[in-house]
Amino acid sequence: MPEPTPAATPEPEPEPAIDMAPTDGGFGPGFFTRADETSDARFYAPPRLVTHIDAGAIEAVGLLYEELDLTGAVLDLMSSWVSHFRRAPAHLTVLGMNEAELEANPLAAQRVVHDLNADPRVPFGDASFDAATCCVSVDYITQPVAVFTEVARVLRPGAPFVCTFSNRCFPTKAIRGWLATDDAGHCEIVARYFRAAARYSEPTVRHCNPGARSDPLYAVWATTIG
């Protein structure tokens, strides 16, 4: 009797391929998946009254907001207890996951708890804001084209949406496409979100604090097409 053939050891499943092609606006399988796919409400339940970038990078955010004249009615998306404006806009609305963090935001006039990954709709009327910001958080959005399209809807024509980020994150909650690339790649990813939403001018990309001894600070922004 021949010996039975031993069962083959199953090969481990390969990681999903991530399409990093910079030109086509399409993102490949696995790009928007995360190591922690449990609800964001659970992860963000404990208030984190900390800063996620250092003082130099925070100053760079504030200087950029001042330069871009983000005044009037402003929406700070994925916000917490700090919004980094050097001078408060006339009316600041903050949207984020943690009520206590938003309550502690001294510049906010309106606070909204809303999970953009559970529901990418931005819960405001058309043309409600003069500007929108998203600081060190764009890497957590799992449906960014839907969110960027929604942000364009709630902005007035010609209004800027300004995304800033550094080189750190909560890695289990950042999308795999973000973790798979470097600072230049992150700038290109955010620029692709603006282009894919097809409601914005060609985005501007800037390294805001080159040569500084602080955390690096990158910005990508564009204005809505009227």
Ligand SMILES: C[S@@+](CC[C@H](N)C(=O)[O-])C[C@H]1O[C@@H](n2cnc3c(N)ncnc32)[C@H](O)[C@@H]1O
């Ligand atoms: C790294 S913190 C940045 C907070 C603030 N923007 C800042 O500059 O310090 C990430 C923020 O994104 C928000 N956030 C994460 N996932 C979110 C989601 N699914 N929907 C809405 N906000 C979210 C959290 O509430 C958290 O405050």
